[in-house]
Amino acid sequence: MLRLDGVHQVFHRGDVNEVHALRGLNLEVPAGQFVTVIGSNGAGKSTLFNVVAGVFAPSEGRIVLNGEDVTRTPEHRRARLIGRVFQNPLLGTAASMSIAQNLALALLRGRRRRLTPGVTPGRERQFRDLLAPLGLGLENRLDAKVALLSGGQRQALTLLMATMTQPRLLLLDEHTAALDPGTAQKILELTRALVAQQQLTTLMITHNMQQALTTGDRTLMMDGGQIVLDLSAQERASMSVQDLVDQFTQVRHAELADDELLLA
Ligand SMILES: Nc1ncnc2c1ncn2[C@@H]1O[C@H](COP(=O)(O)OP(=O)(O)O)[C@@H](O)[C@H]1O
Ligand SMILES: [Mg+2]
Numbered sequence: 679m680l681r682l683d684g685v686h687q688v689f690h691r692g693d694v695n696e697v698h699a700l701r702g703l704n705l706e707v708p709a710g711q712f713v714t715v716i717g718s719n720g721a722g723k724s725t726l727f728n729v730v731a732g733v734f735a736p737s738e739g740r741i742v743l744n745g746e747d748v749t750r751t752p753e754h755r756r757a758r759l760i761g762r763v764f765q766n767p768l769l770g771t772a773a774s775m776s777i778a779q780n781l782a783l784a785l786l787r788g789r790r791r792r793l794t795p796g797v798t799p800g801r802e803r804q805f806r807d808l809l810a811p812l813g814l815g816l817e818n819r820l821d822a823k824v825a826l827l828s829g830g831q832r833q834a835l836t837l838l839m840a841t842m843t844q845p846r847l848l849l850l851d852e853h854t855a856a857l858d859p860g861t862a863q864k865i866l867e868l869t870r871a872l873v874a875q876q877q878l879t880t881l882m883i884t885h886n887m888q889q890a891l892t893t894g895d896r897t898l899m900m901d902g903g904q905i906v907l908d909l910s911a912q913e914r915a916s917m918s919v920q921d922l923v924d925q926f927t928q929v930r931h932a933e934l935a936d937d938e939l940l941l942a
Contacts, residue, residue, distance in 0.1 A: 679709040679879045680730065680847055685739035687725050687903075699725040700736065701903035710877040712894030716887055716922075718936035721900040723883045727849045730881075732756045744846045757787055761840030761878075763833070763853040770836030773825035777816055777835065780824055781805045784839035808838055812868065830861035834868055841872045848873065850882040866893065885939055887919045901930055 687700035699722045707713055717723050729736045730743070732753035741749045748756055763770055771780050778797045785801075797805075802820060809817040812834050816827075824832060833853060841848060850869065854862035870893065873880050884890050890897050891914050899907035899922070906929050909917070917925075926934045934940065 679711075679744060680707040680881075681705070681740075681742040682730075683740040683742075685729060685736045685741065687722075687729055687734075688737045691737070699903050700729065703739070703903075703905060705898075705905065707879060707881070709879050711896060712873050712878075712880045713882070713896045713898060714890040714894050715881055715883045715898045715900065716885070716890045716939070717900035718934065718939055722903040723900055724851055725903075726900070727762070727851055727881070727883070730847070731760050731762060731849060758843070759846040760849060761843070761845035761847070762849045763836050763840050763851070765852040765855045767829040767832040767836065767856060770839065771824045771832055774823060776821050776823055777809070777827075778802060778805055778820040780835065781808070781839060781842070784842055787839075787843055808842060811871075812838070828861075830857050830865060833857060833861075833865050837865065837868060837872065841876060841878065844876055844878075846879060848878045848880040850880065852883050852885060855885060869893075887922055887939060891917055891919070891922065899926060901926070906930055 682703050682705040685700055685703040686698070689695070689697040689699055701722075703726065715723050715726070728734060730741060732748065732751055732755070735750055739749070740747060743756070743759060772783065775783070776797075778801070782797050782801060797820075805820060806817040809820075814831055814834060816831065816835065824835065827835065837853070853869075854865045857865060866889065869882070872878070873894075880894065882894065884893075895911040897907070897909045897914050898905050899909075907922075907925055923934050923940070
């Protein structure tokens with residue numbers, strides 16, 4: 679489904695600010711796999727998502743998605759294949775548009791945009807059916823402006839919008855990190871349900887190591903632009919967070935230095 683061969687990303691090459699953000703990443707993710715990704719601040723996690731989504735082309739290496747070499751394919755042409763949710767709940771939705779208009783817009787993702795996304799009665803029914811299982815009452819507020827929603831409601835809507843067109847790949851970049859713990863848990867449950875229902879191939883970045891070990895079916899740990907641990911479902915089944923920290927120390931010959939990771 680997704681393959682990376684020898685992917686490097688260098689920012690500001692030759693400059694005093696040169697950053698080697700990805701250092702020869704090799705990764706193969708089969709269809710339907712749900713991978714959690716963890717790593718200290720600056721490890722290269724978001725850069726990995728950016729090269730996969732086509733925000734920029736990698737400095738070196740190849741990216742194959744759905745059997746097609748997309749290394750040089752522009753972001754907007756990959757958008758149809760990729761659903762993406764960011765940490766900031768304000769990023770995924772258009773605040774001044776209604777819930778129904780946002781959902782209609784999501785249906786057009788990656789296609790040639792019309793000026794106004796159409797909200798027909800048939801679509802309203804479809805949108806209500808999509809929203810009702812969230813249990814947030816949004817199905818009765820189709821005409822409400824998204825600006826009126828809470829962060830958790832917006833993130834739930836964003837998640838729905840990112841998955842409703844059955845993307846080949848779902849990229850979640852700390853999408854629960856900005857929410858209070860109770861809401862974050864609900865969004866995580868919703869994520870699990872949507873991924874399972876549609877058997878979506880998914881990569882989820884989290885800074886919560888416990889969550890990483892208990893969500894999906896594989897965990898990658900990144901450090902210094904490399905994948906330093908790649909744990910299968912069996913390997914991580916009996917692992918504690920302390921085991922994960924110990925394994926990191928063993929392979930890197932260094933302490934894991936990230937308060938956010940260790941305190942999560
Ligand atoms: N667009 C960019 N321009 C320059 N440097 C960047 C850019 N994006 C990321 N970096 C740098 O690349 C490194 C990895 O960043 P990032 O992938 O955001 O890490 P993570 O998501 O794991 O915290 C960091 O040193 C960061 O400052
Ligand atoms: Mg990041």
